[in-house]
Amino acid sequence: MTDRDIQEHYRLGFERERIRDGTSERLEFVRTWELLGRYLPRAPARVLDVGGGPGTYAIPLRAAGYEVELVDPVPLHVEQAGMGVVGDARSLPFADASADAVLLLGPLYHLVEAEDRLAALREARRVLKPGGVLATATISRLASTFDGFAQGYLADPRFAAMVEGDVLEGIHRNPEPDAHPEWFTTAYFHRPDELGGELEAAGFVVDAMLAVEGPASYRKEVDEWLADERREPALTAIRRVETDPAMLAVSSHLLTVARP
Numbered sequence: 190m191t192d193r194d195i196q197e198h199y200r201l202g203f204e205r206e207r208i209r210d211g212t213s214e215r216l217e218f219v220r221t222w223e224l225l226g227r228y229l230p231r232a233p234a235r236v237l238d239v240g241g242g243p244g245t246y247a248i249p250l251r252a253a254g255y256e257v258e259l260v261d262p263v264p265l266h267v268e269q270a271g272m273g274v275v276g277d278a279r280s281l282p283f284a285d286a287s288a289d290a291v292l293l294l295g296p297l298y299h300l301v302e303a304e305d306r307l308a309a310l311r312e313a314r315r316v317l318k319p320g321g322v323l324a325t326a327t328i329s330r331l332a333s334t335f336d337g338f339a340q341g342y343l344a345d346p347r348f349a350a351m352v353e354g355d356v357l358e359g360i361h362r363n364p365e366p367d368a369h370p371e372w373f374t375t376a377y378f379h380r381p382d383e384l385g386g387e388l389e390a391a392g393f394v395v396d397a398m399l400a401v402e403g404p405a406s407y408r409k410e411v412d413e414w415l416a417d418e419r420r421e422p423a424l425t426a427i428r429r430v431e432t433d434p435a436m437l438a439v440s441s442h443l444l445t446v447a448r449p
């Protein structure tokens with residue numbers, strides 16, 4: 190079962206607004222889409238979007254010619270995506286060696302227990318064909334510390350106490366989910382080396398670890414740059430340092446590509 194508070198958080202329906210489908214011009218989407226384009230096999234290929242939410246990537250991938258199936262534990266997301274099934278990353282309703290690519294852009298940061306993340310990774314490995322591609326998204330261990338300054342949330346002692354737990358244990362639990370849904374919901378915040386170890390323990394070989402937002406993390410105003418002449422200089426600057434170890438540690442999101 191997915192944690193009740195994760196279900197409650199996503200039942201609010203913000204996820205569809207947070208990053209819209211292919212029309213989105215948010216940095217997280219633009220960079221993730223760029224990196225998927227670089228590492229996914231060419232269309233038509235079979236992509237399983239596990240934790241696919243409201244179809245943020247599944248919808249444009251399908252439009253790009255991929256055969257996409259989506260799994261998500263939140264019924265509202267499956268409904269909004271207009272495809273897929275309600276399910277859990279730890280037990281996938283797909284045959285062995287049946288996918289060219291698996292996306293885990295959500296489950297690894299919502300499963301707080303290492304054994305559950307391992308179960309999700311083993312399932313991804315089971316359903317991937319030999320030579321298939323896994324793409325995972327994780328959140329930095331330091332994300333709430335940076336966001337606490339960027340958004341001013343650290344002035345609230347309840348947020349400050351939560352950040353201490355995030356940094357020490359990696360386990361993020363929002364003490365005020367109703368009053369402050371913007372503080373996110375139950376999650377696990379990774380350090381890059383730890384993620385590499387988890388992937389290897391599940392039998393994957395890591396191809397690439399990439400900072401998604403890198404130096405532009407925690408700066409919501411950069412989304413606006415994507416609409417004008419500042420777009421290319423911004424994306425070029427981010428790409429230049431996307432594999433820098435310092436960026437891997439601080440970038441809001443990491444996209445990691447691995448193969449069985």
Ligand SMILES: C[S@@+](CC[C@H](N)C(=O)[O-])C[C@H]1O[C@@H](n2cnc3c(N)ncnc32)[C@H](O)[C@@H]1O
Nearest residue numbers: 240241242245261262263277278294295296299
């Ligand atoms: C922040 S959303 C990301 C959605 C989309 N993949 C994206 O990257 O924009 C995280 C998603 O992970 C899903 N999720 C949480 N726990 C999961 C689990 N155990 N198995 C599969 N998906 C899960 C949530 O329901 C939610 O749709």
